[in-house]
Amino acid sequence: MMKNIAILGSTGSIGTQTLDIVRYNQDLRVTALAAGSNVRLMEQQIREFRPRLACLWEEEKASLLRTLVADLDVKVVSGMEGLIEAAVEDSAEMVVTAVVGMIGIRPTIAAMEAGKDIALANKETLVTAGHIIMPLAEKAGVRILPVDSEHSAIFQCLQGAAGNPVHKILLTASGGPFRGWTREQMAGVKVEDALKHPNWSMGHKITIDSSTMVNKGLEVMEARWLFDVDLDQVQVVVQPTSVIHSMVEFEDGAVIAQLGTPDMKLPIQYALYYPQRRHLPGGRLDFTKLRQIEFSVPDMENFRGLKLAYEAGRKGGSMPTVFNAANEMAVSLFLDGRIGYLDIVDIIGEAMAVHKVQADPDVEGILKAEQETYGFIKDRWNA
Numbered sequence: 001m002m003k004n005i006a007i008l009g010s011t012g013s014i015g016t017q018t019l020d021i022v023r024y025n026q027d028l029r030v031t032a033l034a035a036g037s038n039v040r041l042m043e044q045q046i047r048e049f050r051p052r053l054a055c056l057w058e059e060e061k062a063s064l065l066r067t068l069v070a071d072l073d074v075k076v077v078s079g080m081e082g083l084i085e086a087a088v089e090d091s092a093e094m095v096v097t098a099v100v101g102m103i104g105i106r107p108t109i110a111a112m113e114a115g116k117d118i119a120l121a122n123k124e125t126l127v128t129a130g131h132i133i134m135p136l137a138e139k140a141g142v143r144i145l146p147v148d149s150e151h152s153a154i155f156q157c158l159q160g161a162a163g164n165p166v167h168k169i170l171l172t173a174s175g176g177p178f179r180g181w182t183r184e185q186m187a188g189v190k191v192e193d194a195l196k197h198p199n200w201s202m203g204h205k206i207t208i209d210s211s212t213m214v215n216k217g218l219e220v221m222e223a224r225w226l227f228d229v230d231l232d233q234v235q236v237v238v239q240p241t242s243v244i245h246s247m248v249e250f251e252d253g254a255v256i257a258q259l260g261t262p263d264m265k266l267p268i269q270y271a272l273y274y275p276q277r278r279h280l281p282g283g284r285l286d287f288t289k290l291r292q293i294e295f296s297v298p299d300m301e302n303f304r305g306l307k308l309a310y311e312a313g314r315k316g317g318s319m320p321t322v323f324n325a326a327n328e329m330a331v332s333l334f335l336d337g338r339i340g341y342l343d344i345v346d347i348i349g350e351a352m353a354v355h356k357v358q359a360d361p362d363v364e365g366i367l368k369a370e371q372e373t374y375g376f377i378k379d380r381w382n383a
Contacts, residue, residue, distance in 0.1 A: 001027065002027050002028075002029050003027060003028055003029070003093055003094070003272070004029050004030075004031045004091045004092045004093050004094075005018075005022075005028060005029070005030060005031070005092055005093070005094045005095070005096060005119075005272065006030070006031055006032035006033070006034075006051075006053075006086055006087060006089050006092040006094075006095045006096070006111075006116075007019070007030060007032070007033055007034070007095075007096045007098065008034045008083065008086060008087060008095060008096065008097050008098060008099045008104070008107055008122075009034065009035060009036075009096075009097070009098030009099040009100065009121070009122070010033040010034060010035050010042070010045055010098070011035040011036070011038040011041045011042060011045070012035070012036075012098055012099075012100065012203050013098075013203045013206075013264070014096070014098035014121045014147065014264065014268065015035070015096070015098045017264050017265050017268055018096050018098065018268050018272075019045065019048075019049065020265060021265055021268055021269050021272065022049065024280075024281065025278065028272065030049040030050075030051050031051055031052050031053070031089050031091045031092045032051050032052065032053040032054070032055070032085075032086040032087075032089035032092055033045055033046065033049070033051045033053075033054045033055070033086070034054070034055035034056075034082070034083050034086040034087075034099070034107075035055070035056060035057070036056070036057045036058075036099075037056060037057060037058050037061050039056065039061050039064050039065050039068070042054060042056060042065060043065060043068045043069060046065075046069050046072060046074055047069070047072070050072070050073075050074070051074060052073075052074065052075065052089065052091070053074065053075050053076075053077065053085060053086055053089050054069075054074055054075070054076050054077070054086075055076070055077045055078060055082035055083055055085065055086045056076070056078055056082075057078065057079065057082075057083070058078065059078040059079060061078075062076050062077065062078035062082070063078075080103075080106060080107075083099075083103070083106075083107045084106060084107050084110045086107070087107035087108070087110050087111040087114075087116075088110050088111060088113075088114040088116070092116060093116060093117065094116060094117040094118070094119055094272065095107075095108075095111040095116050095117070095118055095119070096119040096121065096147070096268075096271075096272075097111075097118055097119070097120055097121060097122040097125065098121040098122065098147070099122055100122070100124075100203065100205050100206070101122075101124055101205075101328055102124045102125075102128055102321070102324065102325065102328075102366070102367070102370055104122035104124060104125045105124070105125050105128065105129050105363060105366065105367075106363065108120075108122065108125045108133065109129075109132070109133070109136065109363070112133070112136050112137060112140045112142050113136070113140060115140060115141070115142060116142060117142050117143045117144075117145065118137075118142065118143070118144045118145065119145050119147050119268070119271040119272060120144050120145065120146055120147055120148075120271075121147035121148060121268075123148060123218050123219065123222045124218070124324050124328075126221070126222045126225045126226060127218050127221045127222055127320050127321075127323075127324050128320055128321040128324055128366050128370075129363065129366055130221070130222070130224070130225030131225075131360065132362070132363065133225070134225050134226075134228075143274075144226070145270075145271035145274055146226055146267070146271065147264075147267050147268055147271050148219065148222070148267065149242075149245050149262070149264060149266075149267050150171055150172060150219055150223075150245055150246040151219065151222065151223060151226055151246070151267075152245070152258075152266075152267030152270055152271065153172075153244075153245035153246035153247075153257075153258035153267075154169055154171075154223065154226075154227060154246045154247075154248055154258075155226075155227075156258045156270065157246070157247065157248040157256040157257065157258050158227070158248060159275070160256065161248070161250070164250055164251065165250075165251060166227060166229055166233065166248055166249070166250065167233070167249045167250055167251045167253075168233050168234075168235055168248075168249040169223055169227060169229060169233060169234045169235065169246070169247075169248055169249075170235055170237050170246060170247035170248070170249060170255070170257075171216065171219060171220060171223060171234055171235065171236050171237070171246050172236075172237055172238075172239040172242070172244050172245060172246050172247070173213065173216045173236055173237070173238050173239070173298060174210070174238070174239070174240055174241075174242050175213075175238045175240055175296075175298075176210045176211040176212075176213065177193065177194065177196050177211055178194075178211055179238065179240060180299075181302065182302050183302050183342060186302070186341055186342060187340070187341070187342055188341075189211075189340075189341035189342075190341075191334065191335055191337065194207070194208050194211040194212075194334075194341060195207050195208070204335060205328075205331055205332075205335075208331045208334065208335065208344075209327065209331065212303065212305045212341075212344055212345055213298065213303040213305050213306040214305035214306070214309065214327050214344070214345070214348070216236055216298070216306055216309075217305055217306045217308065217309020217310065217312075217313075217323070218309065218324065218327075220234045220236065220306075220309055220310065220313060221309060221312070221313045221320050224313060231310065231313045231314055236298045236306065237295050237296075237297070237298070238295065238296045238297065238298050239293065239294065239295055240294055241293065241294070242262040243259055243260075243261075243285065243290065243293055244257050244258070244259050244293060245257075245258050245259065245260060246258060259285060260285060261282065261283045261284065261285060263280075263282050263283070265280060265282065266280055303345075304345050304349065305327070305344070305345045305348060308323060308345065308348055308349055308352060309323060311352070312352060315357055316357070316359075317357045317358050317359045317360060317361060318355070318357055318358040318361045318365060318366065318369040319352060319355060319357050321361070321366050321369040321370055321373070322351050322352055322355045322369055322373045323348055323351075323352060324370075325351070325369070325370040325373040325374060326347050326348040326350075326351035326352070326373050326377060327344065327347075327348050329347070329373070329374055329377050329383070330343065330344040330345075330347040330348060330377070331344060333347075333381070333383055338383065339381065343381075347377055347380075347381065350376075350380065351373050351376055351377060354376060355369070355372075355373070
């Protein structure tokens with residue numbers, strides 16, 4: 001039976017790997033694609049997958065795309081309106097939300113209200129709006145299936161839980177390329193250094209986030225909403241080889257772990273076909289060669305981003321939005337060579353320190369907190 005999907009963020013790392021899975025399976029059809037500005041790749045994707053609708057964020061790029069695919073039966077749209085149109089495309093049953101940043105909130109809400117299941121790869125949606133998204137999923141009767149490797153692992157571990165409560169979530173982290181380094185050692189880190197992740201192939205923004213461990217902080221806040229646990233029930237453990245993707249501890253002390261090679265296609269395919277498991281080509285764990293699995297406690301002093309994430313999560317309300325927005329802008333400034341590596345987390349800390357928390361923000365309140373944070377950073381850092 002054919003399954004129709006829409007992909008938001010189709011030219012990024014998760015989006016292109018999702019399309020690899022579509023190529024490998026004959027019963028997935030792509031009905032809508034959305035991306036930022038990569039006209040050439042979007043044209044190639046349209047010609048190969050023949051969606052009904054395609055969206056590029058910038059109207060100028062969308063206009064060029066319309067000319068390039070004028071020979072095809074595809075509607076090309078742009079901007080937030082276009083992104084939402086892609087998210088609610090009539091025939092799509094599931095929307096893969098793989099856009100980066102808070103731009104994903106509105107289309108995710110629109111897709112859920114339209115009755116579509118969500119394969120969630122946009123962690124900012126739950127970090128900043130989990131209090132809105134999770135009740136809406138229940139009300140709309142739709143499923144949120146995690147695509148992030150660690151959250152997929154937790155979700156897989158919970159399949160045999162039979163409703164038993166979770167005592168603790170053990171969220172694994174590789175520690176990134178600077179594991180074991182001090183702040184002094186990281187002072188001179190260049191962009192190219194921070195983009196060398198030891199295990200995973202990801203987009204630039206998430207790779208930088210992994211190196212600062214801010215990404216793990218975002219995942220902690222996301223896990224809290226996805227699995228309905230308290231923030232302090234989510235414990236980060238460093239596991240450098242990324243063999244164990246995450247674990248769940250139950251009340252009786254039993255721990256269930258999900259293991260595998262570091263391949264994002266597994267969690268993507270699991271979300272697309274849940275609860276069915278399909279053959280996936282690629283490497284397999286060889287336990288005869290796996291001599292040991294090493295664990296350590298995360299260093300929250302030298303990697304203060306993780307510590308600030310727990311602080312933001314505990315304060316709740318609009319504070320996780322400030323954490324996320326400050327990080328987004330700081331990473332962008334770092335990638336542009338305008339600030340130093342250590343400035344990323346310093347900027348997050350300063351933005352949080354001046355923010356007055358709004359307890360239960362609606363979407364407008366969330367987006368207002370985001371803009372206020374951007375404004376503060378622009379003024380403070382001459383950005």
